[in-house]
Amino acid sequence: MAGSLEQPSEHPLARAVLDYAKEKQAALKDIGDFDSVTGGGVKGKLENHEVCLGKQKFIASFGVNLRHGLQDKAVAMQERAQTVVWVARDKKVLGILGISDPIKNSTSSAIRELHNLGLKVIMLTGDNQKTAQAIAKELNIDDVRAGLEPRDKQEIVKELTKNGALVMMAGDGINDAPALAQAEAGVAMGTGTDVAIESAGITLVKGDLNGIVKAVRLSRSAMRNIRQNFFFAFAFTYNAIGIPIAAGILYPVFGLLLNPMIAGAAMSFSSVSVVGNSLRLRATSSPA
Numbered sequence: 001m002a003g004s005l006e007q008p009s010e011h012p013l014a015r016a017v018l019d020y021a022k023e024k025q026a027a028l029k030d031i032g033d034f035d036s037v038t039g040g041g042v043k044g045k046l047e048n049h050e051v052c053l054g055k056q057k058f059i060a061s062f063g064v065n066l067r068h069g070l071q072d073k074a075v076a077m078q079e080r081a082q083t084v085v086w087v088a089r090d091k092k093v094l095g096i097l098g099i100s101d102p103i104k105n106s107t108s109s110a111i112r113e114l115h116n117l118g119l120k121v122i123m124l125t126g127d128n129q130k131t132a133q134a135i136a137k138e139l140n141i142d143d144v145r146a147g148l149e150p151r152d153k154q155e156i157v158k159e160l161t162k163n164g165a166l167v168m169m170a171g172d173g174i175n176d177a178p179a180l181a182q183a184e185a186g187v188a189m190g191t192g193t194d195v196a197i198e199s200a201g202i203t204l205v206k207g208d209l210n211g212i213v214k215a216v217r218l219s220r221s222a223m224r225n226i227r228q229n230f231f232f233a234f235a236f237t238y239n240a241i242g243i244p245i246a247a248g249i250l251y252p253v254f255g256l257l258l259n260p261m262i263a264g265a266a267m268s269f270s271s272v273s274v275v276g277n278s279l280r281l282r283a284t285s286s287p288a
Contacts, residue, residue, distance in 0.1 A: 001046060001051055001087065001089065001094065002017050002021065002053055002085075002087050002097060003017060003018050003020070003021025003022065003026050003028050004021075004028045004029045004030070004031055004046055005031055005034075005042055005043075005044060005046070005051055005052075005053045005087075006018045006021075006042065006053070007028060007031065008031065008034050008036075008042075009036055009042050010036075010174065010193050010194075011036075011042075011173060011174070011193075012172060012173055012192065012193075013083060013085065013099055014042075016099050016101075017053075017085070017097060017099070029046060029047070031044040031045065031046055031051075032044060032045040032046075033045045037054070037058065038149075038150055038174060038175060039126050039148075039149040039150055039175055040054050040055055040057070040058035040061075041053050041054010041055055041058040041059070041085075041086075042054060043062075046089075049089050049090050050062075050089070050090055050091070051087075051088070051089045051090075052064075052087075052088050053085060053086065053087050053088075054085065054086065055085075055086070055126075056071075056074065056084070056086055058086075059086040059088050059093070062088070062091060063091050064086075064088045064091045064092065064093055065091070065092070065093070066086075066093060067093055070086075070093060070095070070096050073096065074086075074096055075130065077096070077098040078128045078130040078131045078134075079130050079131075079134060080098075080100070080134070081100060081131050081134035081135050081138075082098035082099060082100045082131065083098070083099045083100070083101075083127050083128070083131055084096050084097070084098055084099075084128065084131075085097040085099060103135070103138065103139065104208065104209075106208055106209065106210050107139060107209050108138075108139055108140075109210070110208070110209035110210045110212065110213055111139050111140060111141065111209070112140070113210070113213045114212065114213060114216070115140075117213070117216055117217070119168075119216070120142050120143070121141050121142050121143075122141070122142060122143040122144070122145065122156075123135070123136050123141050123143070123144045123145065123146075124145050124148055124152075124153045124156060124169075124179065125144075125145070125146050125147075125148060126146075126147065126148050126149065126150075126175055127146055127147070128146060128147065129144075129146040129147060131146075132144045132146035133146070149175075150174075150175045150176070150177070150178050150179070151178065153169075153175070153176065153178065153179035154178040154179045154181075154182045156179070157169055157179045157182045157183050158182060161182075161183075161184065166184050166185075167182075167183045167184050167185075168183060168184065168185040168186075168187060168212070168216070169182070169183035169185070169186050169187065170186075170187040170188075170189070170209070170212060171186075171187075171188065171189070171192070171196055171200075172188060172189035172191065172192025172193065172196055172207065173192060173193055173196055174193050174195050174196065176188075176192075176196050176199075177193075177195045177196050177198075177199040178199075180196060180199040180200045181199040181200075185201055185202065185215075186199055186200035186201050186202065187200055187201075187202045187203075187204060187211075187212055187215070188200035188202070188203045188204070189203075189204055189207035190203050190204055190205040190206065190207055191206075191207040192207070202215055217284065218281075218284050221281060221284045222281060225277060225278055225280065225281055228277055229274045229277055229278065232270065232273045232274050232277060233270055233274055245257070245258040246258040246259070246260045246262070
């Protein structure tokens, strides 16, 4: 039943449920009146039965009686960093699913590198506080905000920006889209939903967080290069000094003249130094 309900859904967790159902060779059926509630879950009709799947709060909103035994088991799953999905039919809980997303080997090193770059890492998630805390502790994440709706994530980005922070937001789901659009720089995972990719300015094709590290380094190198180019263009003042001398500004007093060809060469050297310095960015790793 869970697999059938998740067929029309675009949520990343839906893929896990659907793949598991297919692996168990479950007989998947068409769902009628399907509705996806952002930040909550999905519901519909299956063979004239009202069925729903999602967070505990979402399931409870339909008047479903939540059995205490399952609630205790759900807490135990969350403490093991599993996302708990409740499944109900006709206001009766059929069971719960524990979904865990294995942390990529590269994620820990990416978080460490972001810290080395002087950045603060905050986790914004719609998941349970216990699940979020377990993952944050393992990855050494600075701050955790759990149980969030899509609007909550957007408001947190607004608040951080209002307090003077430059916010880079990374996400992969529909729930992340408003925050991705709100952030100074939005980073979408190429493995995520289309709406997240459309809302972001940067897309990491492989969905590897090390791409964020490379993006930050590249952007900082580009800004440093721009400041250096301003220095080359103005501090050396080829144009400001060479052209007036060539025009004879010093001739009445000192009798000095500058061949216009030398002044023209100096002006060209100004452009060459700027272009040559900019080409050094080719040695900087570009984002994945």
